[in-house]
Structures are given as structure tokens and as C-alpha cells.
Amino acid sequence: MDYVQITPEQHGLMLQRIGATSIDDLFTTLPQDVRLNRSLDIPAALSELEIQKTLSELAGANYTADRAACFMGAGAYDHFIPSVVDDIAGKGQFLTAYTPYQAEASQGSLQAFFEFQTQIARLSGMDAANASLYEGANAAAEAVYMALNVTGKRRVLMASTIHPHTRAVIATATADLPIDLVELPAVNGVTDVDALRDALDEDTAAAMIASPNVFGLIEDWAGLFAAAHEKTGTLAIAVFHPIACGLLKRPGECEADIAVGEGQPLGIPLQYGGPYLGLFAARDKLLRKMPGRLIGATTDAEGRRSFCLTLQTREQHIRGAKATSNICTNQGLLAIRATTYLSTMGPTGLRGVAERCYHKAHYAAQRISALDSYQPAHPDQPFFNEFVIDCPVSAGRIVEAGRDAGLLPGVPLDRLGIGGENQLLIAVTEKRTRAEIDELVDLLKEVAS
Amino acid sequence: MNDSPNVNPYEQLKSRGDHPAEPLIFEKHNPGAQAIDLPPLDVDEAPLPGERCGEAPELPELGQLDVVRHYNHLARRNFSVDDNFYPLGSCTMKYNPRINEAAAAMSGFVNAHPLQTDADVQGLLRILYELRLDLAEIAGLDEVSLQPCAGAHGEWTSLKVIRAYFNDPRGGNAPQRRKVLAPDTAHGTNFASCTMCGAGLELIGSKDGLVDLDDLRAKCDDETAALMITNPNTAGLFDGQIVEIAGILHEAGALLYLDGANMNAILGKARPGDFGVDIMHYNTHKTFSTPHGCGGPGAGPIACRDFLAPYLPVPQVKRSDAGDIEFVLDWNRPKSIGKVRSFFGQIGVLLRAWCYIRACGPDGLRRVSETAVLNANYLAACLADRFEMPYFDAAAGRYCAHEFIAIPRALLDRGVTLIDIAKRMIDYGVHPPTMHWPVRDCLMVEPTESESLDTLDRFVAVMRRIAEEAEEDTGRMHAAPHHADVARVDEVAAARSPVIVWRP
Structure with missing residues (x-):
């Protein structure tokens, strides 16, 4: 099914109107020697019924969080998604529209994005937010570009406790630019404020700290950002977890200048890593240097409140090489998921989710630490929804054993290229029950014996 | 909206078109309302990390029905491929088959964690x-x-x-x-x-x-x-x-x-x-x-x-x-x-x-391109007498690919702008084409292979009608859109003093 509605019978009439004799005539500018004179060598067409059947089988061949209690995190979390979110994001009017260039024909999505920007600004405690970027790691890379651009300085300090994927994307992004990326060492899993002070110099554009960090630990944003601000002009970049903002101090409360994060926990399914949602917020003074789409409130010619894309002169389609970024689109539908999620959860729901993550993760950590031969990797450090455990066997073996027990026990740290073979990163969301946590504890106990 | 007696029943007069203006979700805040519940906490509470804790973010509170209505109302105020012809050049706004959505929503796909083992x-x-x-x-x-x-x-x-x-x-x-x-x-x-x-x-x-x-x-x-x-x-x-x-x-x-x-x-x-x-x-x-x-x-x-x-x-x-x-x-x-x-x-x-x-297969993909090119040439041919087409001349055998550039020269000469034309198209339920790109004063039209001959013919009729209207009454063109959800939006004011978050 090619979904074409023009029938072969209509070809003649259309070609006659054009004044051509065959469809092939219309391709005369394709030189003969580059034409493909055979069929593409791809599988033959399948009917919808066959596609459904094939995909059901392939989906069924995956062992995933719908069949196992998922304790995996490390940047992607198995959170509860209210049914309202799927329903709204499935609406054809949102699904099949494009970037709202024509304001008068797009007030719906424009208003939804304006509300999204407001919600993300409030969630992060910042003044302003954009209409989203590709995903969290790219949002962080954009924050680095922006900091370099705004300050004209050339050094960026990056906590070594930031997710290694994020650091890797920043490294790729800046590889061809004449700048220095400096990694800040950690002590007992959190960034060392003295090391940050030592690394600061006049040429430091920004210091970037994630909290919770890749180990799940809560960093001292307020202290670290205060230290970063001791040098005039240096910007503080917070990498935040949107659910943690329901419970912990937000980037804005800790004097961050730019706040970026992965929006996946806001009603976006795991779907093997994407599409996700890049969150980007900043202080008002940086507004005109922000990357990505921005929606502004204005009025129409008759005085009604209305919305439109704004400050487009920052963007590639107007400004070309001088644009703040090459980004052409946001992650529209995912921003709609996130805004619907936040509207559905409300402040009470969001806090409820954050508290459940926190308490259940602490219950799990306390029970696991009580087992012989399992120790928390970062004792006495405050954490949010995730923690590292030193195991008596390889973390990979525990993951393997989990499959038989109907569990996804966590992420082996060495799968992220950090930590030792025996270190397991365990995440606990509001979806996990006490019984499931107890099953995980039993599994760990069994594997150790 | 709540039933408070303070609500002005004439509020909707500020709306135009068939789809009333929708208040911001923050303005629909109904303190204490809840749209969702969570299971009770089934473990002991752990002590919170005192000084690291913050205040709850100021998000609006609504009941579930009002959340759903809010987004339904917004959805109605949007053009989309599902509802409208959307010939936005260079963007290929083709039909989005629903099997794709059903497939991507299968639980064995949406619930896969990205760090699972390859075997999983x-x-x-x-x-x-x-x-x-x-x-x-x-x-x-x-x-x-x-x-x-x-x-x-x-x-x-x-x-x-x-x-x-x-x-x-x-x-x-x-x-x-x-x-x-x-x-x-x-x-x-x-x-x-x-x-x-x-x-x-x-x-x-x-x-x-x-x-x-x-x-x-x-x-x-x-x-x-x-x-x-x-x-x-x-x-x-x-x-x-x-x-x-x-x-x-x-x-x-x-x-x-x-x-x-x-x-x-x-x-x-x-x-x-x-x-x-x-x-x-x-x-x-x-x-x-x-x-x-x-x-x-x-x-x-x-x-x-x-x-x-x-x-x-x-x-x-x-x-x-x-x-x-x-x-x-x-x-x-x-x-x-x-x-x-x-x-x-x-x-x-x-x-x-x-x-x-998979749905198209090799023959289907070829038909997709052939039809996309056929549709574009058909539209160009039907409009060539009214619009300047620098790169299309069917009589000389110069055809376009899947999209074409049309310059409404006669209209521009009468003082009608490209924006006027675009906004008037919205009145007719057609999403405007890409404008001023890749050359000044042009509309770039890409019909895609998805559209029926009826839709293409209707588009031709709309464009010809707009060309006639411009000859009859340029003022009416300048004031377009007349039937959209809002009148022409003041983008200049939006950029001059940007308001990108709502502050009460």
C-alpha cells in the first residue's frame, strides 16, 4: 500500500492537462545514465495485516519493561504515563501538523508550546525556556555552544559525574572548535568544589554540573555555582532531572544561568532511547542567544491574545551561518506529551511521583545494603531515585539472572564505560512496588550465594 | 472554565472563527483539583535531604476532564495534514499512515530500555x-x-x-x-x-x-x-x-x-x-x-x-x-x-x-515519487496562466520535480503581498506554501503524492479565486485572514518585547 489516491485512470487526464504523454516524460531531467533501470532491492510490499503480524512477533521477541520490573535508569526511566498523555499526543491535529510558521493556522500548537515553555521555566526555576531541543545530551551541547558564544571565552568545566553519553556528545560537538573541555574530578561520587575553584580561570566560559548526577547523587549545586560565579562572567550550567524538581531545589533556586535536561521522564516512553525531549531554560538576560524555537505571546490585528514563533532572527533559516544553532525543529509532539503530563500531574502529582521515587529508592538501597557482601558505592551521600551498589559478582551476571526472575535489575556501570565490573546502578521509580523491590533483593541475595 | 459567577459570559465574543479562544492552562487553575492519582506509598518514608529540598513548582491544578478539554480545544485551532491540504514546499507533508502509529505503540517496543542487553x-x-x-x-x-x-x-x-x-x-x-x-x-x-x-x-x-x-x-x-x-x-x-x-x-x-x-x-x-x-x-x-x-x-x-x-x-x-x-x-x-x-x-x-x-515495497516507493512529480506538474500546469513560473514551461518540456515555484507577479504588482495571499489561503482551509524561498516573492508548492485529484482541483480553484479577488479588492486581501481563529498576528510586536513565559 503506497497510500496514493490518484488512480491510474486519472493519469491520462492529468498528463493531458500538463501536455505530457507519459509520467516518464516528466523525468526528462534525470539523465539516462543515472536512472535506476531495475526495481529497488528491498523486500516486497506487505499488506497492513501482514505488517501488524510481523511487528507483533518482533515486538514479542523483545524482553522489556512491560514484562519485567524495570530497575534500569541511567538517563531513561520507567515512569508512569497517564492515559491522557497518549490520547492527546495521538490527536491528528498535533500529530500531523508541522512547525507553526503560519500563526493564524497554528494557534493550538503555539499555545501548547507557550504553556510548555512556561511550565519548564517554572519547573526549573528559570526565567525562560525554549520550545525544546532534540534530547538531553544535545541540549547540554547547545548550552556549551551558547556559553562559548555569550562569553567569548574558551574553557568549559564539566563535572566528571555528568552522564558519560552527555559528555561524549559534548566532546563530539566541540571537537572541531578551538576550545578546552576540562573534566572536574569527583570525591565520593560528587564534584569537588575545591577542584572547581582551582580549575576556574579568566577564560572559563562555564561550569556544568548535573544533579542528580550519573550515580544518582544530589550535588551541591548552590555551593558549586557560587564558586563558579566567583569568576566574573563564568556561567553556571545545571543539568537537571525534571522529576527531581518536584522535590529538590531547582536550578534557578541554586543560581544556575542555564538549565538543561532530558525530558523523557515527563510522559515519554522508554522506546529504546528515543525520540526523547531536550529541555533548555535560561535567565532572561540570555534570551536572545538561546538556541531552538521560541514561542511568544502577542496580539492579532483586532487585539486578541495570540501566539507566534518569535526571535526567529536567531535562527538558521533567517541568519544562516550566524545563527545561534543549526536546529530547524523542536521535538513538538514530545513537548506536547510533556506539557500534557505536567498539566495532568499538577504540583501534587509531580511531588507525589518525586517522593515515591525517593522513598522507594531509599527502601531498596537500605534493604540491599543490609545484605552480606553488597555495599553502597557512595555511603552517606544524599541521592534521589538511583544509587550504585558494589556487588560480590559482576553486574552483568546479575542482569542475566534477572531475566529468569522477571526483573531488569539495573544498569551495569561498565556498560556506560564508567565504574567497575561489579558496580550496578539501580533506579527505582514510582511504578515499582515494595514486592518488586523485595524480589530484587531476593535475586541479589541468591546470586551472591 | 469554572462556573464562578465572575466569568464574563461574553468572553467568547473575543473569539472568531468556529473555534473559541482557549484560556491558558494557568488561567484554568482550580486549586485543589486533581487529574490523576497514584498508589499509596508502600514503603517507609526515608528522611528527606533537608536543605537540598525545594518548594513544589507552581503548576496549575485541574481535574482530568478540564485537562482533556483544554487540549481538545487547542487541537481544533490547528491546521494539520489530517484536516487540511498542506502543500508546504520542501517539507513533504504527506499522509501519515495509522499503522505506523499502532506499530510504534506496541508494548514490546515502547517499553524497551535503551541500555538493555542486545539479547533482550x-x-x-x-x-x-x-x-x-x-x-x-x-x-x-x-x-x-x-x-x-x-x-x-x-x-x-x-x-x-x-x-x-x-x-x-x-x-x-x-x-x-x-x-x-x-x-x-x-x-x-x-x-x-x-x-x-x-x-x-x-x-x-x-x-x-x-x-x-x-x-x-x-x-x-x-x-x-x-x-x-x-x-x-x-x-x-x-x-x-x-x-x-x-x-x-x-x-x-x-x-x-x-x-x-x-x-x-x-x-x-x-x-x-x-x-x-x-x-x-x-x-x-x-x-x-x-x-x-x-x-x-x-x-x-x-x-x-x-x-x-x-x-x-x-x-x-x-x-x-x-x-x-x-x-x-x-x-x-x-x-x-x-x-x-x-x-x-x-x-x-x-x-x-x-x-x-515495508508497506510500499519497491514498486510502491517508485509510484510514490512518480505520483508526487505528476501531482506537482499537474498543479503547475493548471496555474501557469495566473502565476509566473520561472522554471516550469510544459510547452517547452521543462517540467518540475515534486514541487514548483510560483510567483504571483500580477498580484504583487497590484500591491498585494505574499503574506496577504498566504493568509487568504488559510481562509479557504489550505495551509500556505513555503514563502520567499528559495527566491524572493515566490510560493513553493509541494502537493506530495498523497492528495486526491479532487483536492488538487480544489486547490487550483482556490488559487484562481484568490487571484481574482486580488483584482477586485486589494483591501480585503490585506486584511486576511477573515475566517481564521485569529486575525493577522502581530509578529513584529512579539519580537520587539518578547513574552515567552506567562506571568500573571
Whole structure:
């Protein structure tokens, strides 16, 4: 099914109107020697019924969080998604529209994005937010570009406790630019404020700290950002977890200048890593240097409140090489998921989710630490929804054993290229029950014996 | 809205059109209302980390019905492919088949965690692997990376790959090649991507909408890394000189990069690899029917020749050489440019693209392009007497590809602006085409293969009617839209004093 509605019978009439004799005539500018004179060598067409059947089988061949209690995190979390979110994001009017260039024909999505920007600004405690970027790691890379651009300085300090994927994307992004990326060492899993002070110099554009960090630990944003601000002009970049903002101090409360994060926990399914949602917020003074789409409130010619894309002169389609970024689109539908999620959860729901993550993760950590031969990797450090455990066997073996027990026990740290073979990163969301946590504890106990 | 007696019952008079204005969600705040509940906490509370705790963010509180109504009301105030003809040039707003949505929503896909073992997700990896092969075949190239998040991201990733190749002493071994060429009709993203990769961009002139070969020869030297070209180009023409263009580049030791934005015109008809392209990106949301979602998510897979493959981002999905699992992610690629995003790619989008390619099959994909080109030429032919078409002249055998440029000269001469025309089209329920791009004063119309002859004819009637209206009453044109949800939006005021978050 090619979904074409023009029938072969209509070809003649259309070609006659054009004044051509065959469809092939219309391709005369394709030189003969580059034409493909055979069929593409791809599988033959399948009917919808066959596609459904094939995909059901392939989906069924995956062992995933719908069949196992998922304790995996490390940047992607198995959170509860209210049914309202799927329903709204499935609406054809949102699904099949494009970037709202024509304001008068797009007030719906424009208003939804304006509300999204407001919600993300409030969630992060910042003044302003954009209409989203590709995903969290790219949002962080954009924050680095922006900091370099705004300050004209050339050094960026990056906590070594930031997710290694994020650091890797920043490294790729800046590889061809004449700048220095400096990694800040950690002590007992959190960034060392003295090391940050030592690394600061006049040429430091920004210091970037994630909290919770890749180990799940809560960093001292307020202290670290205060230290970063001791040098005039240096910007503080917070990498935040949107659910943690329901419970912990937000980037804005800790004097961050730019706040970026992965929006996946806001009603976006795991779907093997994407599409996700890049969150980007900043202080008002940086507004005109922000990357990505921005929606502004204005009025129409008759005085009604209305919305439109704004400050487009920052963007590639107007400004070309001088644009703040090459980004052409946001992650529209995912921003709609996130805004619907936040509207559905409300402040009470969001806090409820954050508290459940926190308490259940602490219950799990306390029970696991009580087992012989399992120790928390970062004792006495405050954490949010995730923690590292030193195991008596390889973390990979525990993951393997989990499959038989109907569990996804966590992420082996060495799968992220950090930590030792025996270190397991365990995440606990509001979806996990006490019984499931107890099953995980039993599994760990069994594997150790 | 709540039933408070303070509500002004005439509030809706401020609305126009059929879809009343909707208050902001913050204005619908109903203190204490809840739209969702959570299970009771089933473990003991742990002590909270006192000074690290903050206040709850100020989010609105609503009941579930009001949340649903809010977004339903907003949805009604949006044009979309599902509701409207959407001939936005260069964006390929084709129909988004619903099987794609159902497929991407299957629980065995949506619940896969990105860090699961390869053994856990063999079904998914098979799809990704097959898609990789399909996209390589459609491109006529050797290798594909599925990772880039969108077209512009694919472009940026490709430039990184090109740079890594030239920087490699065992690769291109020409680190001085830092200059990128592009025709003066290039996408804005091309320029910005170059800047972000630390590359300089030099423009090549055009002749009759095609690349000026003399200018290309003059500017292509031993500092040139690549030419970024869109073909069919942004003027809606297939540049038949493409083999010669590739020859000029290759002779100079440089590469040919294709912006695949317009692949919808040549599926199964010609393959970029066969006309000299070394590396390219796709836009799955244009060519392979993945929904545009109000501006994302897209996906921008890239395809390249073998000699560039070692530099593609990690990881790469491949068939396993040994062991008991068939498909694996390969992280061991020492020459790779590294990671370009967290995790593997826009999986939900790629799944939809796989569905579409399977649904169409080889013959269907060819019919897609043939029909897209037929539809565009049909519209152009039906409007050629009313609109200036610099690159279309059916009588002379000059046809367009899947889109065409129309300049409403007669209307412009009467003082009607392109914006006036666009806004008037909204009154007729048609989404306006791309405007002022790639040349000033033009409308760029891309009907896609999806539309029925009825819809095409209706569009012709709308455009002809607008042309007549402009002759009768220019004032009415300036005041358009008349029937949209809002009157003309003041974008200048929005930019002058930006309000991008709501403050009560």
C-alpha cells in the first residue's frame, strides 16, 4: 500500500492537462545514465495485516519493561504515563501538523508550546525556556555552544559525574572548535568544589554540573555555582532531572544561568532511547542567544491574545551561518506529551511521583545494603531515585539472572564505560512496588550465594 | 472554565472563527483539583535531604476532564495534514499512515530500555538492521547510521564524518580541507551546520536554477572538503549536471554531500550513490511518512560510501559474526566521530519509517515519487496562466520535480503581498506554501503524492479565486485572514518585547 489516491485512470487526464504523454516524460531531467533501470532491492510490499503480524512477533521477541520490573535508569526511566498523555499526543491535529510558521493556522500548537515553555521555566526555576531541543545530551551541547558564544571565552568545566553519553556528545560537538573541555574530578561520587575553584580561570566560559548526577547523587549545586560565579562572567550550567524538581531545589533556586535536561521522564516512553525531549531554560538576560524555537505571546490585528514563533532572527533559516544553532525543529509532539503530563500531574502529582521515587529508592538501597557482601558505592551521600551498589559478582551476571526472575535489575556501570565490573546502578521509580523491590533483593541475595 | 459567577459570559465574543479562544492552562487553575492519582506509598518514608529540598513548582491544578478539554480545544485551532491540504514546499507533508502509529505503540517496543542487553531486544535490532539495509539500497550507498535526530542533525553529523575522514592520515589525509561549498539556493541549516563544525562555507552561483559549473570549478580547490547539494534542488528542479558536478568534486579530491530533503521525487527512479554522491542524509519525516508532530520528532539517518563508514557515530547495528544472538550493537569502532546523541536513535520514528517502506515495497516507493512529480506538474500546469513560473514551461518540456515555484507577479504588482495571499489561503482551509524561498516573492508548492485529484482541483480553484479577488479588492486581501481563529498576528510586536513565559 503506497497510500496514493490518484488512480491510474486519472493519469491520462492529468498528463493531458500538463501536455505530457507519459509520467516518464516528466523525468526528462534525470539523465539516462543515472536512472535506476531495475526495481529497488528491498523486500516486497506487505499488506497492513501482514505488517501488524510481523511487528507483533518482533515486538514479542523483545524482553522489556512491560514484562519485567524495570530497575534500569541511567538517563531513561520507567515512569508512569497517564492515559491522557497518549490520547492527546495521538490527536491528528498535533500529530500531523508541522512547525507553526503560519500563526493564524497554528494557534493550538503555539499555545501548547507557550504553556510548555512556561511550565519548564517554572519547573526549573528559570526565567525562560525554549520550545525544546532534540534530547538531553544535545541540549547540554547547545548550552556549551551558547556559553562559548555569550562569553567569548574558551574553557568549559564539566563535572566528571555528568552522564558519560552527555559528555561524549559534548566532546563530539566541540571537537572541531578551538576550545578546552576540562573534566572536574569527583570525591565520593560528587564534584569537588575545591577542584572547581582551582580549575576556574579568566577564560572559563562555564561550569556544568548535573544533579542528580550519573550515580544518582544530589550535588551541591548552590555551593558549586557560587564558586563558579566567583569568576566574573563564568556561567553556571545545571543539568537537571525534571522529576527531581518536584522535590529538590531547582536550578534557578541554586543560581544556575542555564538549565538543561532530558525530558523523557515527563510522559515519554522508554522506546529504546528515543525520540526523547531536550529541555533548555535560561535567565532572561540570555534570551536572545538561546538556541531552538521560541514561542511568544502577542496580539492579532483586532487585539486578541495570540501566539507566534518569535526571535526567529536567531535562527538558521533567517541568519544562516550566524545563527545561534543549526536546529530547524523542536521535538513538538514530545513537548506536547510533556506539557500534557505536567498539566495532568499538577504540583501534587509531580511531588507525589518525586517522593515515591525517593522513598522507594531509599527502601531498596537500605534493604540491599543490609545484605552480606553488597555495599553502597557512595555511603552517606544524599541521592534521589538511583544509587550504585558494589556487588560480590559482576553486574552483568546479575542482569542475566534477572531475566529468569522477571526483573531488569539495573544498569551495569561498565556498560556506560564508567565504574567497575561489579558496580550496578539501580533506579527505582514510582511504578515499582515494595514486592518488586523485595524480589530484587531476593535475586541479589541468591546470586551472591 | 469554572462556573464562578465572575466569568464574563461574553468572553467568547473575543473569539472568531468556529473555534473559541482557549484560556491558558494557568488561567484554568482550580486549586485543589486533581487529574490523576497514584498508589499509596508502600514503603517507609526515608528522611528527606533537608536543605537540598525545594518548594513544589507552581503548576496549575485541574481535574482530568478540564485537562482533556483544554487540549481538545487547542487541537481544533490547528491546521494539520489530517484536516487540511498542506502543500508546504520542501517539507513533504504527506499522509501519515495509522499503522505506523499502532506499530510504534506496541508494548514490546515502547517499553524497551535503551541500555538493555542486545539479547533482550533482538526484535527491535532486527528492524533497525533491516532499515539500515533498506536505506542503503534506496540511496545506492554502502553504509547507514540511523542515529541523527533530524535532518539538520544528520547534516551536522555528516560534516563531522567528512572532517574525520580528511583528518585521518590513513583516510583522506587532507586536514587542510576545511571549506564547504553550497549552491546559493541552499537550506539555511547548511550554513549553520558548517559554522557549528568550524567549517567555512562558500557559495556557488546558479544559472537558470542549476549549479553554475564554471563557478564551481573556480571555487573547488585543494582546501575544499565537500559540496553540499540538494537534488532535486530547492527550486524544484533535478539538476541533470549532477554527474559532472560529482566529477569536478572528485577530481579535486573533494566529496559530494546530498541534502536528502527532496528524496520524495526520486525514490526508485535514481539513487544518489549512482549519481556520484558520497554521503547524504534522509529526512524520514519527509520521505518516509513519519509524522511531523508540530515540528518534531524527526529522524535524519545518513548513508555513505564504504570509505567513510569507519567514521560514522557509535554504536552501529550489525549482524553478529558469532554467538547465539543475531543482531548486536557495535561499539568497537576506533575511527568513529563518537556519540552524536544519548542512546541509539529516534527509535519510535525509525520504526514508523520501516513500516512505511515495508508497506510500499519497491514498486510502491517508485509510484510514490512518480505520483508526487505528476501531482506537482499537474498543479503547475493548471496555474501557469495566473502565476509566473520561472522554471516550469510544459510547452517547452521543462517540467518540475515534486514541487514548483510560483510567483504571483500580477498580484504583487497590484500591491498585494505574499503574506496577504498566504493568509487568504488559510481562509479557504489550505495551509500556505513555503514563502520567499528559495527566491524572493515566490510560493513553493509541494502537493506530495498523497492528495486526491479532487483536492488538487480544489486547490487550483482556490488559487484562481484568490487571484481574482486580488483584482477586485486589494483591501480585503490585506486584511486576511477573515475566517481564521485569529486575525493577522502581530509578529513584529512579539519580537520587539518578547513574552515567552506567562506571568500573571
